[in-house]
Amino acid sequence: MYSIKFLIEKEEYDDSIRFLIEKIGSIEYETVNKKKGKIVKINAETFENSEKIKDILKDLAKKISKPQTILESTKDIMPVIKKIQEENESIKPFKNLTILINTHLKEDTGVLIFMLQDLGAKVVVIPVPYSRDPNVFKILNDAKIPIYTKVENSKLISMNMNEMNDYIDKAFQENKINIILEDGAWISKFIVEKNIDTKEIIGSIEQTKAGVTIAKENLNEKINYPILTVGDAPLKETSESETATPEAVVRNIIQSLNCSLMGKIVSIVGFGHVGKGIAQIARNFGARIRIVEKNPTMVLSAINNGFDVITLKEAIRKSDILITATGRPQDNPVPFNVLRDAKDNIILVNAGSKREMDIDGLEKNSVKKEYLLREGITRYYIKNRKNKLKSLLLIAEGYPINLALGEGSPSDSIDITLGLMAEGAIYLSKNKKKIKSGVISLPLEVSNIITQYKLDSIS
DSSP states (O other): OOOOEEEEEEEEGHHHHHHHHHHHHOEEEEEOOOOOEEEEEEEGGGSSSSHHHHHHHHHHHHOOOOOOOOOOOOOOOOOOHHHHHHHTTTTTTTTTTTEEEEBBBHHHHHHHHHHHHHTTTTEEEEOOOOBHHHHHHHHHHHHHOOBBOOTTTTTEEOOOOOHHHHHHHHHHHHHOEEEEEEESSSHHHHHHHHOOOOOOOOOEEEHHHHHHHIIIIIEEETSSSSSOTTTOOOOHHIIIIIIIHHHHHHHHHHHHHHHOTTTTTTEEOOSSSSHHHHHHHHHHHTTTTEOOOOOHHHHHHHHTTTEEOOOHHHHHHHEEEEOOOOOOOGOSBOOHHHTTTOOOOOEEESSSOOOOOOOOHHHHHOEEEEOOSSTTEEEEEEETSSOOOEEEEEEEEGBHHHHHHHOOOOOHHHHHHHHHHHHHHHHHHHTTTTSSSOOOOOOOOHHHHHHHHHHHHHH
């Protein structure tokens, strides 16, 4: 005699046994209670043959299985976040702590939020205005996670960055914030400008290179808590910035425009990790690449990689597509006086941070504005220096295309970045008041942990 054993969740047990009796008739079985459900052991001689056993169990699985939520399926391709949860679930490193998250509200962020909650944190969410997934919002809202954003009748309403500041203020009024996970240094900048009391804040983790730059240049001497920088961590730059983000940018350009890059002149403003990745991928799609860069080291790098380096004025006049990837929106990399000289029907794409083109200048000086039927494309008509009308196609209102029109970087790559942020937050919780204030590079021990988790998942 031989038998088969399988686990049935508690709430599905009675229905499952009834189903088996209906299919087989009288059966002999015994059960063992477990935390997650009951182990059912059935005398397999009851069945005519092994194939019939397989068929009946498949039917049972279909009957009692629940469809995965989008977050569950996303978590399946985020092994680093899963490993962090497994390693720390019994410890609860965030017990009695409140973590404020200010980043893009995407599926992978949702996975991070529930993981932090499982590790003991109360999580407060302030989504970036231009990058909010309504499905993720609904899942978090149904789970009673506080989300500070513009909502009407339980639905997301578009808002601008200034309106987001009002929600930041409200979040601080209603919560005792201990750890901040941020994108673009918005929260830390708000804290400094509004002189928010920071005695309860253990520290912040900055996700982006642009945010790291802002923090170093404008906040370093003004904040009295540590900001750990994930944005310039080598692991983040190699796994996301150089590969996954450029891949997402190029894919979204092709999909949003429904056109190939073959033969088109594509100029990229900025030859950092993201710009270099875009240039290499777009070249593989047949684009003729030009680079706009001022940093001598980056200029040499572009030349050594086989790219022509030209001025912004030359790029704007000759390019079919112009892509910004500087990570320095505060410098206004592409001002309106340059846009006036643009080639007719040029396509403008941002792959950097926030807005890297002078959209305000474009709005003020355009003669006419049209929203195209294809999602996320706006046509502006402006007059050039000879008073002739020309059109410019702006993608995603000048916000980063992969975030505003797509899912951001693929979840299995952002898994590493979010893993660095989560492990960085654990580092902060374990070293309260031991870390000096100011902008600090992410400790190597944090990167080493995440590297090992990723390698373990591959091997």
